[in-house]
Amino acid sequence: MKHAYLILAHNQFEILEQLLVLIDDPRNDIFIHIDKKVVDLPVLQTELANLWILEDRIDVRWGDVSVVEAELLLFQQAYQHGPYGHYHLLSGVDLPLHGQDYIHAFCQVNSGKQFIGYSSGDQSLHIERKVQRWHLFPRHFRSSGSLADNLRRAIRFIGMRVQLVFGIRRNRAIQFKKGTQWVSLTHDFVAFMLQHTQRLLDTYRYTFCADEIFVQTLCWNSNFRDSIYNLADEAEGSQRLIRWKDNRLYDWGDQDFGLLHGSALLFARKFNTQHMKVVAQIVSTITTANGKAT
Known part of the structure; x- marks a missing residue:
């Protein structure tokens, strides 16, 4: 069965072009959402895979529910062309490692499995802060330093303090889980998720970084829980090699090719155009193994 690749992109399109090289296969269909803020759209093409660049684009803001909206839009568009064995959600600066x-x-060996990463340890404080409080002005989490943004930040801070003092919490009845937003899902689970689109958007509006929570939570509280590939290890569970250190995401550098090449995981994120040597090495290694010219 064919696979669907769903890509959220907003910059560094040179890496996106290389990603397309590696997933350009007749067994794949590719769907790309480019942030509405992008004015000069890249020229993207494939030779073997069907390629759809979504015309309906969302103004995606970090930490805001608009990230969830863009993801659901991608899943919806892909689902209409399915069924697919798996739907792989990637960013435009990710690459496959194989x-x-x-x-x-x-x-195929793991047909029916959901590749969803779940964070280990006690995540209750993160979850309470992110999705059990009301976050004001969520589209402006990243401040530009303007007077208006500073005012919004002050109001948001006061609003959070009021909720803490008075014990105001929302979504009390939901058992939340969190992990990386980058997942590979089966057709049946995507269908189930899309059936709950409006409820998901209503639940996570005025929250913070819900993209790290909504898929994990939906799957955990459903009959699909038993189909999760690995609950004990976030990287294995999601099949994503991601470099986190001190709660910060780091780009892969040119010195990291050995680690990336030796990984059994399916995908890695994230890459940077400042380190194109490692990107070129990955592309060359995979295309050579596939018998393609680099």
Whole structure:
């Protein structure tokens, strides 16, 4: 069965072009959402895979529910062209670490599994802060330093303090889970998720970084829980190699090729155009193994 690649992109399109090279396969359909704020759209094309660049674009803001909206839009568009064995959600600065033969074979062996990463340890404080409080002006979490943004930040701070003092909490009845937003889902689970689109948007409006929570929570509180590939290890569970250190995401550098090349995980994030050597090495290694010219 074919696979769907769903890509959220907003910058560094040179890496997106290389990502397309690696997933350009007749067994794949590719769907790309480019942030509405992007004015000069890149020229993207494939030779073997069907490619759709979404015309309906969302102004995606970090930490805001608009990230969830863009993801759901991608899943909805892909679902209409399905069914697919798996729907792989990637950013435009991610890359596969293996060829398509490997990825399709791995997913075939694990047919019916949800590749969703779950954070280990006690996440209750993170969850309470992010989705059990009301966050004001969520589209402006990242301040530009303007007077208006400073005023919004002050109001948001006061609003949060009031909720803490008076014990105001929302979404009390939901058992939340969190992890990386980058997932690979089955057709049946995507159908289930899309059935709950409006409820998801209503639940996570005026929250913070719900993109790290909504898929994990929906799956956990459903009959699909038993189909989660790995609950104990976030990287194995999501099949994403991601460099986190001190709660900060780091880009892969040119010195990291050995680690990336030696990984059994399917995908890695995130790359940067300042370190294109490692990108070129990954592309060359995979395309050479596939018998393609680099």
